[in-house]
Amino acid sequence: MLRANEFIKQEIGQIARSFPNVQFKYAFNKDIQCHIIEITPLEQFNSNLALDKAWIPVSINFQEQYPKDEIAFISSDSILKIENPEFAFNEVAKVRLFHGTDLLNENISIRYTVSFPSNDIVIQNRKLVISHIDLNINSSTVFPNYTDFDKTVYKSHQIVCVKSNSVFSELPNAA
């Protein structure tokens, strides 16, 4: 028999493949001795009936198979929200952008870093989200993969991205 967290990883991994736009994070909450799965975004957790029909049977099945364990599927506005997941699926990365030179031509060379909260576990369908850009451009844009992010037009500025050698490493501020 699988350990409880392995069972959860297996089951949630399958659900995650059917819901690529939904993120799943897992951690064990030691305070309340409960396996927690956080589902984001909030509107998906609250209103996606197909998603409910996918995870609720897993929750019930888990309780039958592991009667001494507790499990809860939670929304991202919960007090039980996960800060340091043990594993995650369909995780969205936070991207930090550093604008560089060539401002005169309004061609902004930027370097960027990508960080995922949980790096040590196999993650499916990672995505990049621009969460912050200097120059007062506030936006959150999802790029399906890294290459799409390489070159894109953003408002009147052409953003030319220069990748670092390792997209997962933190870069010094290049500004």
Added chain:
Amino acid sequence: MSELLEKSKQSKVAADLLMTKSLYSSSINRYYYSYVQFMLHITINKLGHDRAELDKFRKEKEGSHQFASRLINSDLAQKDFSDYKWFQQKNQELKQYRVLADYSEVSIPLEDADKARTMADSLINLLKKNFK
């Protein structure tokens, strides 16, 4: 009246009194147990499990609270998916508030005690609705 139901009501009265004295962490503890006692009342008097069965789990790792919430979870899932979805989250959230109130080094603000009160009331109301 069920003794557990009476105890649940008394815990609620005690919690409200503690709130008036600004004893927020103690009030959260009482709101939580008001809910747990109500849950045990449902398990015994509505779902038909006997006290000895609960006591057996209380002495083991699982615990009677966990046993009761698992039984209620299972029943709710068959009754109403949306109630199950809400219950399985709030049940654990209230427990987290209780753990923080009882054991953490931080002082508990009125806001948290209010949340715990609302949560306990809502959980009890949901159980009343589903286990008449």
